[in-house]
Amino acid sequence: MKGFRYLKNVVTLTLRQEDCVGCNKCQEVCPHQVFEIRERKAHIVDLHACLECGACATNCPVAAISVDAGVGCAIGLINEWLQERKAGGFGGGFLS
Numbered sequence: 395m396k397g398f399r400y401l402k403n404v405v406t407l408t409l410r411q412e413d414c415v416g417c418n419k420c421q422e423v424c425p426h427q428v429f430e431i432r433e434r435k436a437h438i439v440d441l442h443a444c445l446e447c448g449a450c451a452t453n454c455p456v457a458a459i460s461v462d463a464g465v466g467c468a469i470g471l472i473n474e475w476l477q478e479r480k481a482g483g484f485g486g487g488f489l490s
């Protein structure tokens with residue numbers, strides 16, 4: 395998904411391409427177009443668009459995909475950070 399990124403270097407998604415049978419399920423279910431299928435193999439083409447929903451791993455028939463769904467969901471971290479910042483968190487507090 396172009397123009398949409400979560401935090402870099404926190405995504406837990408991995409693909410064992412040697413196990414892939416090219417069924418296309420991961421590409422079909424991924425909401426952020428993280429995968430492409432080329433020459434009957436899945437390729438991760440947009441790793442940092444992954445929101446760790448787990449749909450690809452759940453639907454892969456040969457368990458070629460691994461992701462810690464819901465554990466390191468970066469959007470959750472961003473939202474938490476924004477909320478804390480709005481509330482004056484991170485040690486800053488309100489000055490008044």
Ligand code: SF4
Nearest residue numbers: 424444445447448450
């Ligand atoms: S975990 Fe969800 S967002 Fe990430 S690659 Fe799989 S289907 Fe796409």
Ligand code: SF4
Nearest residue numbers: 414415417418420454
């Ligand atoms: S769902 Fe699994 S087997 Fe199917 S294309 Fe994706 S990685 Fe390959």
